[in-house]
Amino acid sequence: MSSVCLSMEGGAAASTPAALPYYVAFSQLLGLTLVAMTGAWLGLYRGGIAWESDLQFNAHPLCMVIGLVFLQGDALLVYRVFRNEAKRTTKVLHGLLHIFALVIALVGLVAVFDYHRKKGYADLYSLHSWCGILVFVLYFVQWLVGFSFFLFPGAPFSLRSRYRPQHIFFGATIFLLSVGTALLGLKEALLFNLGDKYSAFEPEGVLANVLGLLLACFGGVVLYILTRADWKRPSQAEEQALSMDFKTLTEGDSPGSQ
Amino acid sequence: MSSVCLSMEGGAAASTPAALPYYVAFSQLLGLTLVAMTGAWLGLYRGGIAWESDLQFNAHPLCMVIGLVFLQGDALLVYRVFRNEAKRTTKVLHGLLHIFALVIALVGLVAVFDYHRKKGYADLYSLHSWCGILVFVLYFVQWLVGFSFFLFPGAPFSLRSRYRPQHIFFGATIFLLSVGTALLGLKEALLFNLGDKYSAFEPEGVLANVLGLLLACFGGVVLYILTRADWKRPSQAEEQALSMDFKTLTEGDSPGSQ
Known part of the structure; x- marks a missing residue:
């Protein structure tokens, strides 16, 4: 029962650090700018987007920036932003954002393979x-x-807490690798299409370079919010209690059975 | 005086986590493979390295992989590897490795600017x-x-402990950005030189792709060793005590003066 008390204490004590909302707002501004700028690049210099033509390729970068950069980044931030909501709600939102990201990335993947095939x-x-x-x-x-x-109710408790740090590390790493892969793709698109004009500081090249720097910057800001120790969601005790609670509700398991 | 006691306790209690040496060994194996493979790529497919010819360009990727990837990565690991050495020694080694990395990177920078100019x-x-x-x-x-x-003895103590997490975050971020930049450079070199042959799975392209994956992998392993919570150097109290000690030795400052 002591863990449940801790949980309630944790919930009451959870206040939002003063600077966090500004950093989160900045990350969202950056993320939306990224999406808008990718759209602007494709619209201004690559003829826009359509599924049934050569423009199908252009669905690839847009889907990847929306799914594997912006939405994936936001999914990582959910636990920092909704620090006072119930853990369960936050967990479901985290899972849902990742599903959206995955589906959009899948569309982006189909776009490029289909384009290559045609x-x-x-x-x-x-x-x-x-x-x-x-x-x-x-x-x-x-x-x-x-x-x-974490969402399927059967996992034993000790396993969850042993897996949690690995999940966080691999989550952050996959996100950073996504950003890196986006940079490589951007570079590829520029070198294929601009060729020698790239070195003449063509507007498209400069726009895409700025987009690349903003991509790296978004990755950095999300990583900063995610790793700052005093911005972490309060106690692990709270999480343990709530996971327990969830197990109890869904399985009729006793909190003492771990 | 209590902090000095903590320091001694911390020193005595510091033992090496069982899995850490294997991860460090793996990171070093990866790092050396990276350097060797970069050398092999430049030697086999790019005519080798020389300063006074068109081969001057090739000094650029080799210096960057040695300096800004391998040595920079190793400099970050110093606090995990030498966990039982005096903090001061470790700090000096950390600073020295970063200086070597910076000088080698500077040579790599000069190589490419000089080549472009010629x-x-x-x-x-x-x-x-x-x-x-x-x-x-x-x-x-x-x-x-x-x-x-951290090395110049004048910085006040409270400032040091406030700056430390920022230094660690920016250090890791700069390292990851270095790895990302190396990937972009590799991609650029491939697209400039291979052109259409890249899509025919030329051996050079495959070798360079593997090199790219290993670069990303090295970044991931260093990040893992660096961020794993139970592998961190034991107590901050130890560091505070030793910094204090250092101040006392170098300035005749009293530990109570912070």
Whole structure:
């Protein structure tokens, strides 16, 4: 029972650190700018987006920036932003955002493979594509393992707390690898299309370079919010109590049975 | 005086976690493989390295992989590897490794600018070059600020402990940005030189893709060792006591004066 008391204490004591909302607002501003700028780049210099034409390729970068950069980043921030909500609600939101990200990334993946097939281009020869497939597989596995440990009610308690730090580390790493892969893809798109004009400081090249720096910056800001020790969601005791609570509700398990 | 007692206790209690040496050994194996593979790539497919010819360019990737990836990564690991040495020794080693890395990176920077100048190529137009300059400037500033806070004996104690988490975060971020920049540079070198042959799975392309994955992997392993909570160097109290000690020795300052 002591853990339940801790949980209530934890809930009452949880206040939002003063600077956190500004950093979160900045991350959202950056994230939306990224999406808008990717759209602007594709619209201004690449003819826009359509599924049934050569413009199908352009769905790829847009989906990836929305899914595997912006939404994935936001999914990581959920535990910092909703620090006073019930853990269970936050957990479901975290899982849902990752599902949206995964589905949008899947559309982006289909777009590029379909485009390559129609054009007769080779698949999976570049470093960008190798990193991309790696990210996608890791992201999917992380989602499945995360779901079975944290949302599916059967996982034993000790296993959850042993897996949690690994889940957080791999989550952050997959996010950073996604950002890196986006940078490689952007670079590839520029070198394929601009060629020698890139070195003449063409507006498209400068816009895309700025987009690249903003991508790296978004990755950095999300990582900062995520790793700052005094911004972490208060006590692990609270989480343990609530997971226990969840188990009790769903399985009729006794909190003392761990 | 109590902090000095803590220091001695901390020193005695500090034991090496069982799995840490294996991870460190793996990181070193990866790091050396990276350097060897970069050398092999440049030797087999790019004609080797020389300062006074077109091969001057090749000094750039090799210096950057040695300096800003391998040595910078190792400098971050110093506090995990030498956990039972005096903090002061570890600190000096950390600073020295970063200096070596900075000097080698400077040689790599001179190589590429000098090569561009001789060839009449434009400078600083690509995303790789923008990220590279950003990394270099941030790295230099981080070194200077780190030196003035932690090695130069004048910095007040409270400032040191407030700056420490920022120093660690920015250190890790600059390292990851270095790895990302190396990936962009590798991709650029492949697309410039291989062109259409890249999509035909030329051996050079495959070798360089594997090198890229290993670069990302090295970044991931260093980050894992660095962030794993139970692998952190024992108590902050120990560090405080030793910094105090250092101040006392160098300035004749009283430990009670903070």
